[in-house]
Amino acid sequence: MPELPEVETYRRFLDELILHDPVVGVVVLDTHVLRLSEEALRAALLGRRFTGSRRVGKNLLLLLDEPTGAALTLHFGMTGNVAVYRDATDRPRFTRVELELGCGLRFGFVDPRKFGRIGLTPDIAAFLKEKQLGPDALDELTPEHLTYALGRRRGALLKSALLDQRVAAGLGNWIVDEVLWQAHLHPARRAGDLSADELTRLHAATLHVLRTAVAAEARYRDFPADFLIHAREWDTIPTGLDPAYCPRHQQEPIQKHYVGGRATYWCEQCQPRPEDWVPTTETPDGTAA
């Protein structure tokens, strides 16, 4: 479930295992994820080494040595993951591309749903510009930029604006819900409508959620019990709290509606609804109030 914390965790994992060793084999099991031809990928990688890594938002760049230069670019879509293993027989199901390294390890790009992408760029700055990525939400986002960028999207739903990678790179669906809940802001607020105090809270909550998630290596079950994410009941362990109710006070049922076309969770008590907005879609079973 690759949002920024997952991608950062992949990056640190790969940093430990696949740098500084030549690529001696390229196995393409499904060309769908490639944004360049199989031949071009092979030509660019064989005999080359990865010298380092960089993450910008949800994009992972594996830096290449000369003469290829620049970087292999990875985006993990909805279901992308990485794996490192020694034997081809240990190759995970849904591995789409595998790089074999001189040391005998294999690096697999695993992606059941095939929304992920592998590309190559000779110029990282140009790559970021083409992608129109805003400042990285963890490493580069300032309150000033957040204010400016939300102002530019002033009429949009706050949630939609925060999912826009031009505003801040790396925020995804669950993170935005968590951040908005922690900042006491309703997802259907207008992006340009926030007070200075609300913008400060939003920025602080963004950093808090991202830092917590990265520290837990994106394992949801290890997140604090009072995080809203447990309402999604993805990877649940008993937290002592009922996930159907707001973690803050255990009284208000967590809402689930579609905002900006995405499943959105919030607490009506903590995050007061803007006057001009009514939910258009109930939960699938129609239980939301």
Add this chain to the structure above:
DNA sequence: CTGAGTGTTCTTCG
């Protein structure tokens, strides 16, 4: 069988 899913991009319509 149906529906929902963590992301991105494009189109269409207001």
Add this chain to the structure above:
DNA sequence: ACGAAGAACACTCA
């Protein structure tokens, strides 16, 4: 120009 809504992508799992 802006924004919302929907579709498309491709596939698994409940």
